[in-house]
Structures are given as structure tokens and as C-alpha cells.
Amino acid sequence: MDRYRIKPGHKVRLDRFDPADTSAFDGDKARGQKRLLKLSEKLADLQELLWAGQRHRLLIVLQGMDTAGKDGTIRHVFGYVNPQGCRVANFKVPTLTELAHDYLWRVHQQVPGAGELVIFNRSHYEDVLVVRVHGLVPPAVWKKRYDHINAFEKLLADTGTTVLKFFLHISKEEQRQRLQERLDDKQKNWKFNVGDLAERKLWSKYVEAYQDALSKTSTPWAPWIVVPSDHKWYRNLVIAHHVTRALRKLNMAFPPAAPDLENVVVR
């Protein structure tokens, strides 16, 4: 699973990552789903420790093209986690008040507090992705942002936050099929957004923007993981693996009792 983690300084070319890859798991979809169930239970246990300890913090960043599976990841990987201590932050088109501040202002407000697991469904990376592709600010402005972002994430890491960033990597053909399904399946109609078709035409510009972002902001303190996401079961497995491993590394235990409680009897 380590092969998907981008080494700091590595120049990423997305065509070298197969979106349909399933090679880090020795088994098929059915076995993969069983394994995910086990990992989900483990993840729920670890999150209980995280919340009980009120000490460490975990930030998960999810990025990817439209239909890459950000929502599905939240539902399937984090579906068993206790809502207490787990929070999802969505970053949509900024409000007027948000635009009146620097672009990390609204993001900083949403970072996890003690014991929290927070999932960013899209994130500050949109400020070097959609903003760049649509030319919402000049290159001189967005080019400075990689350094800002690295410094911001360093602050989070230095003050006790584990940061994991997942790029959900799908092929252009896979996106076509998923968009078509949203049109054809009445239950999925509401997910279809006409704007998605216009964004799809900018696919290669997005690839370029993602490659730069992944290359410039995969740091020792906040690594990017490129997740092959054409197969949803495999995507879930890769993410669950990295999240549980990061939590295990914290070596958490239930907090000790307050002192002098040994002989207390409740009346």
C-alpha cells in the first residue's frame, strides 16, 4: 500500500498511476469487502480511543475529479465511526464574508480540535485547482499558495494533528460512465449537475493542476496518497488501510483514571 504515497519532492505524473489498479490487495471484490468490514470495525475502535484521549487530532483531506467518490468514501469508510468526535467539512463556493478574508481563513476554522477526526470533502486545495483552471486569480497569486499550504499544514502537524491527504484517481472513461449513470438512474438524477459536463471538458487542465499540487505539497508532515479509484471497493480499502495505520501509530490507550479513586464506593 506504500506505493501510493507520494514521496516529498517527487514529480508526479498521473498517467503512471493506473486508476484501475488493485494489485496491493491479494483477492477479489468480495474478499476486499470482507476486509473492509474488519478495517471499519478497527477504525471505529481507534476513533473511540482518539475521542476518549482528547489529545491527538486527525485531519483527512479528500480530493478528486467530479464522481471520483468522495461522498462514497465518507459513507463506506467512515460509516461506522461514532458521529460523536467525527465531523465532515464541505468547502463550497466561498461566501462574501469568506472572500473578504485570505483563502485559508475559512479552512483554519474547520480543522479538528482535541480528539476529533475531521474529513475535508474538498479543501483548500481547490484554491490551486478550480481557481487555477478557471483563472479566478492570476498565476502569480496561486503559485505562491503551495508554500502557504505547506506552512499551514506544518503548523497543524507541529501542534498535534495527523494530516492525511487522499487524491481519488479515476480515469476519464470511468467518469463518463458514472456521469451517464447519474443521468440514467432516477435514484441518482439529483446528483447530476449540468456544470459537471463543462468541468469534464477541462479534464486535462485539471490533471495538470493536480500534478503540480501533488508534486509540490506532499510533505513528510502531510503526505498525499494517490488512490486508484476506478474500483470503489479497492479505493475504500486503500483509504481505510492508511487511516487505520496512521491511528495505530499514535499508540493510544484509554486515559488513566483520576488518582485516588481506587477505594471509592458510590452511594
Next chain:
Amino acid sequence: MDRYRIKPGHKVRLDRFDPADTSAFDGDKARGQKRLLKLSEKLADLQELLWAGQRHRLLIVLQGMDTAGKDGTIRHVFGYVNPQGCRVANFKVPTLTELAHDYLWRVHQQVPGAGELVIFNRSHYEDVLVVRVHGLVPPAVWKKRYDHINAFEKLLADTGTTVLKFFLHISKEEQRQRLQERLDDKQKNWKFNVGDLAERKLWSKYVEAYQDALSKTSTPWAPWIVVPSDHKWYRNLVIAHHVTRALRKLNMAFPPAAPDLENVVVR
């Protein structure tokens, strides 16, 4: 299940509610747990519709004595709900900034937005409970609050929020056992708070404060439900029942597709 809902204007006496009651379910613990699993799945489906629709809002208020099971309710009743669109708000001792404002200020900030299901783990009711029992403000101040609270919840209801308030009702003996268990079980030690013993001594004052709150603030637009909570499985069942029923009543369906999408083909 309707028997637990407090009629507006009814003067509540908690000793008329048996905390160990299980009479509204025709079955034992094992059957109750099976039923809960079904209800949990139904609840997860309904919450998906709620989030998809981005129109209705649901606010769940959980109150109860220490150890009554607020955390357990969140884990077991809402454990399968998608973290996307579901949020838990905890109200602890107010910060200096919070104290610099009226007592509903911090509460208003946490109410659900469109499509959200928000659980209040403790709430603005602490301002007529702990605040009253400990005399943190004079009676003339807290007595005005019932009207404020009713008006505040009316605002929420009038603007599209369904409000359900659950009082988790346990016996004093059940609390004794649960506190003792937290002392005796190493895995639960961390949940034990020495302050809980001091609060326990104020049991009858809390009963009085709860009775007043339940009597004065169970309204047509934001009813209180007194949940027999000595049996955890039954507590979960009663709450899951009322929450799913409230969501069903909204008659939600997946939002329709945007117009003119019928013949679109994705390329």
C-alpha cells in the same frame, strides 16, 4: 410509544414514569436489538433523503442525568448514519467569549442547516438545569428562560426545523450502578469524573429542575419525550422509533433531475 410524549401544558411528575419500563415493545432484549438494527437502517436511508433534499432540518436534543446514556444513544442509534450531513454539538462549560453573550448565542450557531441532522449532547436546557441547581444566576433570571427557549424553538420550527427533545430517564439506583462500574472497569475508568459524585448528591434538586423544564417547554412544535432508560436496548428503541417517525412524516423523496436532461449523453 406515544405515551412518552409530554402533552403541552402537562405538569410532569417523574415518579409517575418508570425508568425500567419496557411495555411499549412486545419482546425481550434480543428481539429489541434486532428491531433496532432494522430501525437504524431505515434511519440511515431517511437521513440520506434529508441530506439529498437540502431542504428540511432535524434537531435532536439529548438531556439526562450523568450516566443516563447520551453518548451511548449517539453511538447506537445514530451509529450507522452517514457522517456527511450528521453533526454532534456538545455544550460544555461556556468559554469567556460565550459568557460575554446571551446564553442562546452559542446554541443558535450550532442549529442544523439545510439537510442536516444535528444532535445536541446537552443543550440550552442546562441553562435552566445545572445553572438553576447551582444557583449560578438568581431565580428571577432563569425563570424567564422557559419563554425565551419556547420562542427560540418556535423560530426554528417555523423556519423548517423539526425539533425532538429526549429526556433519558434513569433511576437513582441505576446511576449508582453505572458510576460504580466506571470505577471498577479499567476500560471505563476514564469516563469517571469525581465531580459526578457531587452532582449525584443534588439528585432531587435536578429532578425538580427537570420536572419544571419538561412541564414548561414541551410544545406542539418541540415536544419532550421521556425515555425510560434503565434498559439501554429499550432506550435506543424508543428514540429510534420517534426519530424515524418524525423523518417519515416529512414525506421526502429524492430531488428531481434538472430539466432538459432527458437526452443528454456524456462524451
